[in-house]
Each structure stands twice: as structure tokens, then as C-alpha cells.
Amino acid sequence: MPHRAPHATSTTESGSFCSARCTCGWRGPARRARSQARTDAERHLADVAAEPGTGSTDPGHPVE
Numbered sequence: 001m002p003h004r005a006p007h008a009t010s011t012t013e014s015g016s017f018c019s020a021r022c023t024c025g026w027r028g029p030a031r032r033a034r035s036q037a038r039t040d041a042e043r044h045l046a047d048v049a050a051e052p053g054t055g056s057t058d059p060g061h062p063v064e
Contacts, residue, residue: 007048009041020044 008023011034020028020041028040 007045009045011037011041024048 007026009020011018011020013034014030016032017030018032018034018037019030020037022041022044026044028037028044031037031040
């Protein structure tokens, strides 16, 4: 089974919008609420953790 790097998410702001992104290349939609962007990041990490064969028990943690 190939080794995969853990996912690490963060949020970035552009004007009045905030979006979540991950080191894997995933990017969430632009949101006006930072809290919703953080929720998008948490959902991404949960989706990654639920994928079979990810090779990691710790998908990473959201970072601001």
C-alpha cells in the first residue's frame, strides 16, 4: 500500500470571502462566513478519513 501524506487544511481570505484548502489540492467554495469555510475543511478531512485504503489513521487537523 503506498504511503500518502496527511492532509492539512487551512483557510484563506480574498476580499470578503474565505475558502478552505488542503495540501492535497482540494479547495472549498468561497464563503462569507469563516466558520462555514472551517466546516468545509472539517468535512473534507472526514471524507478523506472515510476513504478505504488511505493508508493513514490521522488525516490531519484544520489549521487557520
